[in-house]
Amino acid sequence: MKKLTELCLYDAREGLLNKDFTSKELVLDHIAVMESSRSLNAFITETPEIAIKSAENSDSRLNKGTNRDLEGIPIGVKDMFCTKGVLTTASSKMLSNFIPPYESTVTNNLWNEGAILLGKLNNDEFAMGSSNETSFYGPVINPWKGNNNEQNLVPGGSSGGSSASVAANISLGALGTDTGGSIRQPASFTGTVGLKPTYGRCSRWGIIAFASSLDQAGPITRNVRDNAILLKNMCSHDPKDTTSSSKKIPNFEESIGNSVKGLKVGIPNEFFQEGMSNEIIDIWDKGKEWLKKSGAEIIDISLPNTKYALPCYYIIAPAEASSNLARYDGVRFGHSVNSSDxxxxxxxxxxxxxxxxxxxxxxxxxxxxxxxxxxxxYLKAQKVRSLITEDYNKVFNSVDVILTPSTPNSAFGLNEKSDDPLSMYLNDIFTVPVNLAGLPAISVPAGLDSNGLPLGLQLIGKPFEEETIYSFAKVIEDSANFKNIENQWWVQ
Amino acid sequence: MNNLLRGNTGDWEIVIGIEVHAQIISNSKLFSGSSTSFGADHNTQVSFVDAGMPGMLPVINSVCVEQAIKTGLGLNAKINNFSIFDRKNYFYPDLPQGYQISQFEQPIVGNGMITIDLDDGESKNIGIERLHLEQDAGKSLHDQHPSYSFVDLNRSGVALMEIVSMPDMRSPEEAQAYVKKLRNIMKYLQTCDGNMEEGSLRADINVSVRKPGDDLGTRCEIKNVNSIKFIGQAIDYEAKRQINLIEKGDLIEQQTRLFDPKKGQTRSMRSKEDSHDYRYFPDPDLLPLTFTNEFVDEIKKTLPELPDIRKKRFIDDYDLSSYDSNILVSEKETADYFEAAAENSNPKLVCNWVIGELFSVLNKINKTIEDCPIKAEDLGELINLIDNETITGRIAKDVFEIMLNTGESPVSIVDANNMKQVNDLNEIESVIDKIIEKNPDQVNALSEKPNLIGWFVGQVMKETQGKANPKTVNEILGKKLLKKG
Amino acid sequence: MSVDKDNVVKIAKLSKISFKDDEIEKFQEDLNQIIDWVDQLSEVNTETVSPTFSSFDNDKGMKKREDIINDGNYREDITVNAPNSEEGFFLVPKVID
Structure with missing residues (x-):
């Protein structure tokens, strides 16, 4: 039998329902791996007591048949989600002592469906970064290493703890947040599946804000089906969030395996970057081939304002952040330095x-x-943002989904870019436009580069059409036949 | 009316614009579900949203929006179907989010106009520039500890309307009349209780001076003036201060000032260390505030009669003078009281009693018309008793006094104390005859001093404890005494 | 250099962040690099374009709350994380207007 931590979320759920093992067994195995994988620095706070207690409760429900959709499934939560009674730091010294007296809507939804908190995951400080190196709690290490190379690599960011913990089989799935690519880029760097839902799909209530008009919670998992299962249980219409959608929440899992035959896939020529590596171009071409083979139609499209997305983002996101972070003043919570003035x-x-x-x-x-x-x-950027959104609206009149690489490169070395903010920002070049336009998008592992590191493909969908994305993502997943990392070098 | 101030170098004109912060009447706050009621224990009416906790989000209160529209309609103003909430960014201990949600470039209400009524009976139109919705801040208490201020966030997030006037006022009296009128309109609309003591209505006053015909001078803003009286005093002081400075050859520095009621002076606020740069931008947690014309029309239908219309109706329907009507409608409660009293009674008499007797008594016992011990219906009843000659005017004052002290109805007071007017001709005549008989000297002196007739009236009233019908007494006395002369 | 040192000092003041002198120079350098780079937006013609207010598109307009009291009354939770509090108040260094 496989180790329980090697199961995916879907299989673990089946196993629990079939009484192949108990939730407590499942959770204890994950706790053991969490503890033996501390060298990755994926967790800021481990919550084994909560996990075991919840598992016992889940087992009793499973026995009584009152089990819920995610009954007994241990997951990790990015430390941007406020969790009642559990330290929530945003990976910042500023909140290094903050214990929220409230629970975020998304995590609350998951607990209400029986999911279990393993611990709080490391991320870039206040989700600002693309490598998880800005965390007050130190960098997270990518479980992946290059061929014949001992150098530690970054897991991507800002949801680096989330992506690393899922890739390293510490959790069955993890929650991330994505403001400019913070779910998709780490997913791409770690060979995991990461989805940023449509803006408004998940409530932002109780998630520490970075840039309000761009932030969105989403799942990181080891496969597409797991992703759909997790997403369904995260979503709700939340009256406490003005920007939470009241649209019906589909059972995303049902779209897994749907045919993409006859559907149209747009290939935006503006995403061909000068100096883009052949490996990225190759993986992109492969993706087109796979989708074509499945009966989808590949269409060249144009998103003319693409090159302005990144500068646009680096005006809007910091502007909102500068205001969102004004509340950290040392008066009501968090770090504080005494002074008479x-x-x-x-x-x-x-x-x-x-x-x-x-x-x-x-x-x-x-x-x-x-x-x-x-x-x-600021005003100029919000106008350019309108143009970018308009580009996508137009294109989506003629295609169902857009296929691009997730990132311009595979995972890079620790400290390689941390001294050069601008080159770090350029890592989000393919993911950022999606946040500006509020669209859903996924990163699916598509293969390895010549160095043996994972590369992801990004599928961008129409607003609230995550189902279409999942159908396409499943095709890529099946075609790519991507294998998760096997050498668990980090286990101590 | 000449509003000019005399200086050493000639006449000066004061130019005044006012920003009123009016707390909206609502159960819960502008963007959260905590209570707005006044006087609760500190930091109890605070939600995680009001405390600016991480991850908290604002959701707008629909009633606050309706109240703003209602007020806009009451100010004859343009209602904007599309408006934007902005963040005004600055650090302050009573501002938990580090920004105030307000409206900057696109407010919910645009240009409007109200008419103010001045003491000389004149009226003047004052332009309204805009009205916007915003959050109130918390409160810092400075007297609890030698080195710390204590912060109470109960008020944090309560809905305010900021109403900005055009710089149309030219004297302290006009400014006072403006704030009074604005307050009155909002009380009629029930959008703000207008209670300046509790801080539900505060005024920031912009004052500048100039020689008549010159361009506008540099203005100073006097923050948070919280009574009508202080508004007058603050402007008066500030205008003179500015004139003195200019006449000394100094320049006016644009600044924010505070009014010290004890000294009757304004002083510069301890200057904030930053130059003001509020970095307004649309709040990304909220969407544009939009509504249809039909929605506004529905609200329009619910508007009550406003003071100007009511005044006109008082003049037309009750035949009251413009002056009296103005006094009655200038406080909604007074007008309500008047109408309740006049409903089954003589409106003109009621008006005289309200403005005369009632006002002076309330003033003496330091009560407002809202907690007046005499019910409006009872005052109407009392006036009916005078009007139908059941009691004399003089007795009425006694009855009024008893009503004030006991709260009993006038009819039962009159009955219990046998205070009915004596109208019986024979009875009065016999009293008069007795008085004439007893006072031959006075009768004789009458031909020299016809005014003595008043003395006889007084004697009759004394004899009848004021109950004799004064008209009848005068008639009989006239017949019996004056024809002899 | 589009952002001069005075400007950096002013922004730091507004942001309530203080920097040592050598830090200021480093930040000024970073800021200039970033600002020069975002400056490329100026080449986009946006004359007839309205700004985005939110990427959330709700055809029913902004969602509103009913005016009911359903929150508050938990002072302990409000002040429990406060670095300096007394008798349910937040304490700050004395502020005088």
Whole structure:
């Protein structure tokens, strides 16, 4: 029999229903792996007591037949989600002592369906980063390594703990948040499946805000079906979030295996980057071939404003962040530095509490909103954003889904880009436009590069058509026949 | 009316614009479900949203939107079917989010106009620039500890309307009349209770001075003035301060000032260390606020009669003077009281009693018309007793006094104390005859001093404990005494 | 350099973040690199374009709450994380207007 941690979420659920094992057994195995995998630094807070207690409760429900959709399934939660009574840090010194007296809507939905919290996952500080290196709790290490190379690689970011924990079989699935690619890029770097739902699909209530108009919660899993199962249980219409959709929530799992025959796939020529590696182009071509073989029609499309998406994002996201992070003032929660002068207290608290990347974004955001610059930067960016959205609206009149690479490269080395913010930002070049337009998109592992590192393909869908994305993603998954990492070098 | 102030270098004109912050009457806050009621224990009416906790989101209160539209309609203003909530960013201990959700470039209500009524009976139109919705801040208490301020967030997030006037006022009196009128309109609309003591209505006053005909001078803003009286005092002080400075050859520095009621002076606020740069931008947690014309029309249908219309009706229907009507409608409660009293009674008499007797008594016992011990219906009844000659005017004052102290109805007071007017001719005549008989000297002196007739009236009233019908007394006395002269 | 040092100091002040002198220079450098890069947006013609207010598209307009009291009354939860509180108040260094 397979080790229980090698099961995917779907199989684990089947196993529990068939009484092949108990939830407690499943959870204990995961706790053991969590503990033996600490060298990856994927978790900030481990919650074994909560997990075991919940598992016992799940087992009793499974026995009584009152089990719910995710009964007894252990998952990890990015430390951006507020969890009642459990330390929630946003991977920042600023919140290194914050224990929320409330539970985020998304996690609450999952607990209500029987899912079990294994622990809180590391991420870039306040979700600002693409490598998980900005965390106050130190970087997360990618379970993947290059061929014949001992160098530690980043797991991507900001949901680096989420992607690493799923790739390393520590959790059956994990929650991430995606503001500019923070689910899809780490999924691509770790050979996992990561979906950013349509803006409004998941409630943002109780998720520590980075950039409100872009943030969206989503699942990271080892396969497409698991992803659909997790997403269904995350979504709800939340009256506490003005931007939460009241649209009906489909049973996403049912779209897995649906034929894509006759559907149209757009290939945006603007995504061909100068200097783009052949390996990325190859994997993209493969993706087209697979979809074509499955009966989908490949169509060249144009998204003319694509090149402006990244600069546009790096105005809007920091602007919103600069305001969202103003509440960290040392008065009501979090890190605080005493002073006899209120302004001195603010400055000392925030200078000590925030790391460099967060400070950088607050500074950029403050700058682009400040008097004299607002029109040239912030307002301009929101207008360009309209053009970008318009590009997608137009294209979606003629295609059902758009296929692109997820990232311009595979996982890079630790500290390789951390001194150069701009080159780090360029990592999000393919993922960012999707957030600006509020669209759903997934990254599915499609193969390995010559260095033996995973590469993902991105599928972008129409608003609230995650089902179509899942149907296509399943085709890629089946065609790519991607194998998860086998050498568990990190286990101690 | 000449509003100019005399300085050493000639006449000066004061230019005043006012921003009123009016707390909206609603059960819960603008963006959260916690209570708005005044006086609760500190930090109890606070939700995670109001405390700016991580991950919290605003959801707008539909009633607050309706109240803003209603007020806009009451100010004869343009209602904007599309408006935007912006964040106004600054750090302050009573501002938990680090920003205030407000409306900047696209407010819910645009240009409007109200008419103010001045003491000399004149009226003047004051332009409204805009009305927008925003959150109130919390409160810092400075007197609890030598080195700390204590922060209470009960008020944090309560809905405010900021109503901005055009710089149309030219004297402290006009400014006071403007705020009074605005308050009155909102009380009629029941969109703000207008209670300045509890802070439900606060005024920021922009004052500048200029020589008549010159361009606008540099203005100073006096923050958070919280009574009508202080508004007058603050403007008066501030205008004179500015004139003095300019006449000394100094320049006015644009600044924010506070009014100190104890000294009757304004002073510069301890200057904030930052130059103000609020970095307004649309709140990404909210969507544009939109509604249809039909929605506005529905609200329009629910508008009550507003003071200007009511005044006109008082003049037309009750035949009251413009001056009296103005006094009655200038407080909604007074007008309501008047109408309740006049419903089955003589409106003109009621009006005289309300403005005269009632006002002076309330003033004396320091009560408002809302907690007046005399019910409006009872006052109407009392006036009916005078009107149908059941009691004399003089007795009425006694009855009124008893009503005030006991709260009993006038009819039962009159009955119990045998206070009915004596109308019987014979009875009065016999009293008069007795008085004439007893006072021959006075009768004789009458031919020299015809005014003595008043003395006889007084004697009759004394003899009848004020109950004799005064008209009858005058008639009989006239017949019996004056023809002899 | 589009962002000069005075500008960086002003922004830091508005952001309530303080920097040491050598940090300021580094941030100024980063900021300039980023601002110069985002400046490419100026080449886009947006004359007739309205800005995006939200990527959330709700044809029924903004969702609104009913005016009911259904929150609050948990002072302990509000102040439990406060670094400095007393008798249910948040304490801050004395502020005088």
């Amino acid at each position: 209120i302004n001195e207290m603010y400055r000392a608290t925030r200078s000590e509490g925030f790391g460099d990347e967060v400070k950088r974004r607050i500074m950029i955001g403050t700058y682009v909103l400040s008097s004299g610059y607002y029109d040239a930067y």
